[in-house]
Amino acid sequence: MTLITRRAALAGATGLLMAGCDRITTSPTVRKVLTLGEKATLSSQKLVTGRNALAQEFTRADLSPRFRVNGNRLPASADYAAHMTNGFADWELEVAGLVTRPLAMTLAQLKAAPQRTQITRHDCVEGWSAIGEWTGVPLGLLLRHAGVSAKAQYVVFHCADDFSGIPFYESIDMVEAFHPQTILAHTMNRQALSVGHGAPIRLRAERQLGYKQAKYVMKIEAVASLDGIYGGKGGYWEDHSGYQWNAGI
Numbered sequence: 001m002t003l004i005t006r007r008a009a010l011a012g013a014t015g016l017l018m019a020g021c022d023r024i025t026t027s028p029t030v031r032k033v034l035t036l037g038e039k040a041t042l043s044s045q046k047l048v049t050g051r052n053a054l055a056q057e058f059t060r061a062d063l064s065p066r067f068r069v070n071g072n073r074l075p076a077s078a079d080y081a082a083h084m085t086n087g088f089a090d091w092e093l094e095v096a097g098l099v100t101r102p103l104a105m106t107l108a109q110l111k112a113a114p115q116r117t118q119i120t121r122h123d124c125v126e127g128w129s130a131i132g133e134w135t136g137v138p139l140g141l142l143l144r145h146a147g148v149s150a151k152a153q154y155v156v157f158h159c160a161d162d163f164s165g166i167p168f169y170e171s172i173d174m175v176e177a178f179h180p181q182t183i184l185a186h187t188m189n190r191q192a193l194s195v196g197h198g199a200p201i202r203l204r205a206e207r208q209l210g211y212k213q214a215k216y217v218m219k220i221e222a223v224a225s226l227d228g229i230y231g232g233k234g235g236y237w238e239d240h241s242g243y244q245w246n247a248g249i
């Protein structure tokens with residue numbers, strides 16, 4: 001079941017990837033990741049090593065009965081409140097920065113794209129873990145669809161929430177962005193993502209620690225450098241708490 005889902009998602013992704021074929025395929029790193037991603041798919045649970053390894057996946061029997069809500073649990077902005085009130089029906093995700101085709105995608109459009117479902121363990125540095133099931137669009141597919149430039153080195157996630165007026169954001173590099181288990185999830189445990197867990201969409205980058213799993217993602221920006229973006233260290237916690245940008249598990 002898991003294998004079929006994953007293969008279907010990747011087959012869909014590959015179709016779109018081919019359709020928008022441009023400079024990024026000339027990047028040796030990305031080409032290697034895509035190839036290894038496909039190999040990993042074909043060999044099911046057989047893991048490849050290094051940066052291309054798959055995070056462990058679990059079964060529905062392993063789901064945690066309770067998945068804690070951590071960090072912000074409700075963005076304070078009036079804009080977010082308005083979207084929440086009408087069920088995010090006219091909310092749009094922006095895909096911008098170093099792309100040839102900037103996108104604005106509704107939740108319905110995101111759900112109509114090829115999907116991936118994964119049951120994984122979330123590890124928070126504050127000392128708790130929980131296993132959840134996530135469904136969403138592979139980030140790599142969206143980036144391809146937008147025609148991401150070969151000059152892009154990072155993807156920045158701009159979020160709706162803040163801490164004392166300082167916006168929350170996160171970032172990952174292109175290897176992580178194109179990893180098959182990196183998705184923008186709108187569904188958790190087969191239900192619409194709750195506000196506490198990051199509605200309407202949140203990042204799931206499964207080889208990374210909890211604080212990288214940006215909730216309330218409003219805009220995705222492909223950039224060449226993290227310099228000058230908020231505090232310049234690649235994330236809210238990295239800027240303000242000394243958390244490492246590289247949160248690989």
Ligand SMILES: Nc1nc2c(c(=O)[nH]1)N[C@H]1C(S)=C(S)[C@@H](COP(=O)(O)O)O[C@H]1N2
Nearest residue numbers: 068069070071072124159210211213214215
């Ligand atoms: N936008 C946003 N994303 C966020 C946070 C946050 O406060 N705001 N907290 C992070 C931390 S530290 C963790 S552990 C997880 C918590 O996700 P959860 O509330 O779904 O458990 O979200 C991460 N992503």
Ligand SMILES: [Mo]
Nearest residue numbers: 124125210211
């Ligand atoms: Mo966390």
